[in-house]
Amino acid sequence: MSPMRILIIEDDRDAAAYLTKALREVGHIADHAADGLAGYDLAREGAYDVAIVDRMLPKMDGLSLIGALRAQNVETPVLILSALGQVDDRVKGLRAGGDDYLAKPYAFSELLARVEVLARRRPNGAAEETVYRLGGLELDRLSHKVTRAGEEIILQPREFRLLEYLMQHAGKVVTRTMLLEHVWDYHFDPQTNVIDVHVSRLRAKIDRDFDAPLLHTIRGAGYMIRDSAR
Amino acid sequence: MTALGKLFRTTAFQLSLAFLVLTAIGAGLVLGAVAWQVQALVNEEITSTIDAEAAGLSEQYAQGGIRQLGLVIEQRSREPGSSLYLLTDFAGQPLAGNVARLPQGVLDRPGFVETAYETVDQVAPDRRALAKIFLLPGGFRLLVGHDLRDRARIGAVVVRALATSLIFLAALGALGGLFVARRVLRRIDAMSKSAHAIMAGDMSQRLTVIGSGDELDRLALNLNEMLGRIDELMAGLREVSDNIAHDLRTPLTRLRNHAEAALRHDGDKAGYRAALERTIEESDGLIKVFNALLMIARAEAGADRAGMSEFDVGQAARGIAELYEPVAEQAGVALRLDVEPGLQLVGNRELIGQTIANLLDNALKYGAPSIPSVLPALASSSAGEEAQACGEAKTHAARIEVSLSVRRVDDAIEIAVADHGPGIAAADRTRVLGRFVRLEGARSRPGSGLGLSLAAAVARMHGGTVRLEDNDPGLRVVLALPAAAGVSEPAIPRLKSPR
Numbered sequence: 001m002s003p004m005r006i007l008i009i010e011d012d013r014d015a016a017a018y019l020t021k022a023l024r025e026v027g028h029i030a031d032h033a034a035d036g037l038a039g040y041d042l043a044r045e046g047a048y049d050v051a052i053v054d055r056m057l058p059k060m061d062g063l064s065l066i067g068a069l070r071a072q073n074v075e076t077p078v079l080i081l082s083a084l085g086q087v088d089d090r091v092k093g094l095r096a097g098g099d100d101y102l103a104k105p106y107a108f109s110e111l112l113a114r115v116e117v118l119a120r121r122r123p124n125g126a127a128e129e130t131v132y133r134l135g136g137l138e139l140d141r142l143s144h145k146v147t148r149a150g151e152e153i154i155l156q157p158r159e160f161r162l163l164e165y166l167m168q169h170a171g172k173v174v175t176r177t178m179l180l181e182h183v184w185d186y187h188f189d190p191q192t193n194v195i196d197v198h199v200s201r202l203r204a205k206i207d208r209d210f211d212a213p214l215l216h217t218i219r220g221a222g223y224m225i226r227d228s229a230r
Numbered sequence: 231m232t233a234l235g236k237l238f239r240t241t242a243f244q245l246s247l248a249f250l251v252l253t254a255i256g257a258g259l260v261l262g263a264v265a266w267q268v269q270a271l272v273n274e275e276i277t278s279t280i281d282a283e284a285a286g287l288s289e290q291y292a293q294g295g296i297r298q299l300g301l302v303i304e305q306r307s308r309e310p311g312s313s314l315y316l317l318t319d320f321a322g323q324p325l326a327g328n329v330a331r332l333p334q335g336v337l338d339r340p341g342f343v344e345t346a347y348e349t350v351d352q353v354a355p356d357r358r359a360l361a362k363i364f365l366l367p368g369g370f371r372l373l374v375g376h377d378l379r380d381r382a383r384i385g386a387v388v389v390r391a392l393a394t395s396l397i398f399l400a401a402l403g404a405l406g407g408l409f410v411a412r413r414v415l416r417r418i419d420a421m422s423k424s425a426h427a428i429m430a431g432d433m434s435q436r437l438t439v440i441g442s443g444d445e446l447d448r449l450a451l452n453l454n455e456m457l458g459r460i461d462e463l464m465a466g467l468r469e470v471s472d473n474i475a476h477d478l479r480t481p482l483t484r485l486r487n488h489a490e491a492a493l494r495h496d497g498d499k500a501g502y503r504a505a506l507e508r509t510i511e512e513s514d515g516l517i518k519v520f521n522a523l524l525m526i527a528r529a530e531a532g533a534d535r536a537g538m539s540e541f542d543v544g545q546a547a548r549g550i551a552e553l554y555e556p557v558a559e560q561a562g563v564a565l566r567l568d569v570e571p572g573l574q575l576v577g578n579r580e581l582i583g584q585t586i587a588n589l590l591d592n593a594l595k596y597g598a599p600s601i602p603s604v605l606p607a608l609a610s611s612s613a614g615e616e617a618q619a620c621g622e623a624k625t626h627a628a629r630i631e632v633s634l635s636v637r638r639v640d641d642a643i644e645i646a647v648a649d650h651g652p653g654i655a656a657a658d659r660t661r662v663l664g665r666f667v668r669l670e671g672a673r674s675r676p677g678s679g680l681g682l683s684l685a686a687a688v689a690r691m692h693g694g695t696v697r698l699e700d701n702d703p704g705l706r707v708v709l710a711l712p713a714a715a716g717v718s719e720p721a722i723p724r725l726k727s728p729r
Contacts, residue, residue, distance in 0.1 A: 085521065086528055087580040105517055158552055184553055188584040189518055197556040 004049040004119045008032045009039030009065070010081070011057050019052065022108050023115075036060025043069055048076050049119040052111075055082035055093065063096040070097040077118040081106070087187060109221035113173040132167035135214050135227035137206060139167050148206055158183065159202050166215065166225040175222035199223055246407025253399050258392065265388040272384060273360065276376040277342065280362050283313065284374045288364075296370055300326040307350075312377035314347065314359050320369025329359075329373065337363055337371045344378075358382075417446050421453075433461045466530055469664065470523065477679070478519065485512040522680040529581060529687035541579045543643055543711075544569040547636045550586045558594055558632060565590075568635040573643050575711060577692045582645075582711070585688045586634070588681035589647035589707050593632040597649025597704060642694065642710045650704035659698040685709060 006028050010016040016032045023030040031046065033039035036057040043051050043065075051069075055062040066078050077100075080093040085103025093101045100114050132139040136149045144160055146153045155163065161183045166174055176195040180186050199215065207213045216224050238244075291299045296317075303315045307328035316327035318337065324330075331348040340363050347359050361375025420438055427435045436457060437450040492505030551567045558565040575582070632649045654662060663686040682696070685707065689696045694711035 086525065087578065103521075105513075107514070180553075184549060186549075186553075186583050186587075187580060188587065189521065194553050194557050197560055198553075201556050 004028045004116070005047065006030045006115060007039070007043055007046065007048040007051040007076075009036070009043070009051060009057060009062070010054040011035060012054070015054075019111075023112075026112060034058075036062070036065045040065050040068055043076060044072060044074055050115050051076050051078045052115065053078050053080055053098070055080060055084060055089075063093065063098075066097040079111070079114055079118055081111075090187060109173070110175050110177060113175045113178060113222060116172050117169050117174070117178070132164070132170070134167060134170050134225060135212060136210075137167075137214055139163060146206075148210060153205055155202070155205060159198070159205065162198060162202055163206065163225075166223065169225075171224065171226045173218050173221045173224050178222070243407050243411040246403055246410060250400060250403030250407070253403060254396055257395055257399060261388060261392040261395070265385060265392075268384055268388065269381065272381045276360050276378075276381075277362075279313075280342075280360070280374050280376055284362060284364065284372075287372065287374065291366070296366070296368070299372070303327050312379065314349075314361060314373065314375035314377060316371075316373040316375075318371045322371075325370075327373070329375070332373075336361075337373065339363060340365050347375075414446070421446075421450065428457065433457070433464065463530070470527070474523070478516065481512055481516050481519075485509060485516070488512070519680065522684060525581070525584075526680065526684050526687045529578075529684065529691040538576060538578055540574055540576045542573065543575040543577075543582065543645065544571055544573050544636045546579055546583050547586055547634055547645060550583055550590065551634050553587070554590045554594065561594055562630055563594055563597070564631045566631055566633040568633060568637070570637045573636060573638055573713065575643055575692075575713065577711065578688070581684075581688045581691070582709075585685045585709060586645060586647070588684060589709070590632065590634060592681055592707075593647050593649040593651070593705075597632050597651035638713060639710070641713055643713045645709040645711070646706055648701045648704060648706040650701065653700060653703060653705045654698060656700070662698070663696060682707070 006023055008016055008019050008023075008030055010019065010032070011034055013034070016034070020030045020032050031042060031048075033042050037059045039051075039053065039057070040060060042048075053062045053065060057065070060068070062080060062082070066080070069076065069078075078098045080098040080101045081104060082089065082093065082101070083104045090101040090103075099118055102111055102114060130141050132141070138145075138147045139160075140146070141164060146155055146160065146163065162179065165179065165182050177187075177189075179195050179199075180188075199217075203213075203215045207215055212228055214225050214227065216226065216228070218224050287299060287302065290302045294301075300317055303317050303326040306313065307315050307326065314327070314329050316329040316332070316337075317325045319325055322337065328350050329347050330350045333345060336343060336345050342360065342362050344358065344360050347357050347361075349357060358378045359375040360378055361373050364372040364374070366372055417438075417440075424435050424437045436454045439447055439450045439454070441447065488505055488508050492502060495501070497505070547569055548567065551565060555565050630650070632647065635644075635646045635648075637644055663682050686696045689709055689711065692711045694709065697708040697710065699706040699708060
């Protein structure tokens, strides 16, 4: 993962310091703004890959800030970080122009995974591919066909979407909550290890008959699909 | 304020006062019109009498000239009655008649005139008359008139009638107003008193409902419903704070103890690491409980409009079942799905989805006929649900099946999750809907005891109910929600009637 330029707009000094330090430790470049106006200026000038925006900020609240940025055609992906974590808060945040929403308190691994996935969604990025390829595994998004080493793998519709999401973010950690959100469209806490069971089923289908596993469990974080041979 | 002062300030009194004033004005206008009409009638009668007499006199004059006229007038003047006559010469000297004196100049203009006069006998002063003046050849003048005493008397009668009726009207109006005001006042005072008692903290008090169905009754009913709702919310709040005290303090204490223990023992790096990992795990558990509590609180606070939409509840149930299917399979449980197509619901898809997930999770965890770790796949779950009693170890044929059904029953959509586990004793069925309630046998297993409370809160928020039934054997949890009628009916939470 090449380093990303990340802007943190957060008024709580401790939280911001923690986040900045943690992001730098994993190799990213992190800047911090302590209020809405300073954050707005920084976000407009600096070419950031992702902005992490707290909702309740002094001088200009998070949602207005995002609205103002979008009005200025600043399309930097924004992760809203907020103590307001109910479903309708999330809806409000995404409507205001945020790209993802994470409620406090959060696990850093969750935040990191989301930030890294967001950074890919750049407006100047190439058009979405129709076929994902990885270590002999091929997923055709149009014909809904999956093959590995030329052999067709039959997947249930949901398994297909699971694999599609994983491959779309190949080489990046994807958390269980992200999977629940994007594959099942629910935002609640999965009570049990439901996602794990789905993933292990998928793994059985795509990895069992092959030497090199592609679908990896990242302990304490989630899953990642990557070509370990390379 | 005095009782009278209060009375004056009541709407009923003010209204009846206004009504009284209006009635008085009306009565005045009516009687005034009557008086005017009577006057006109009397005047008309008098003028026609005068005209008739004048016609008779003019006949006499034509027959016998001024002399005969004088004689006739003398004669008629002596007759009793209110007719007036006066004949004068050109100089104004009276020749005959019963009028002694007239104001200057009255006799100079012919035609009708209303004038003061004095009689010959001078019985009463300030007499007024309506008269007609005739100018005769040779400068003679004739006055034929009529005394106006009768007319004045009629006027006086009318005025008296007006005054009397006004007094009666005022008395009646005041009495009526007083009666209405007092009646309303007494009931409102009673309501006020009840409200005071309730404000002072006696939440069990309710306003009196007479049963007449009038405005005050309806108001009292509505206020009572409101009080019931407030009461419930307050009870909920109390319960939450009690529960928080117990169920959040316990893990917090554990968290603190672990951290302290790790600090006390000069452990190696691995020891610290384990302690920290445990701390994170504990706080994650706490966060989950906290989130669940918040979600319940939000749902209980009522309609969360932002999250409401119309959606196919069968499809949602199918999605959740699909999510849980592999877990069920791994646990050796057959998940049976029975969904009626095309059932639309206006509600919070996310919350209803989570509720179904909780119910399925419960059924998979506790719905197996024998409890001991049948479900290794679920062992890692962190926030779980109410336990089903497993005290009396009922042994049923091992039908390990959990079913999820969605069907329309009258105006409701019933989402039911049924298992063949030990079930919940009838006595405990209401209790387990409360927060943090975990039955014996579940305490040792992971879970927070919030799943069914969320189900109850979500049901209420959508104007529905949660029922716990005997699946014989096992438990059947039914979430009954009002179906979307027509285009989209707002899901206003229905209030329970006050206890």
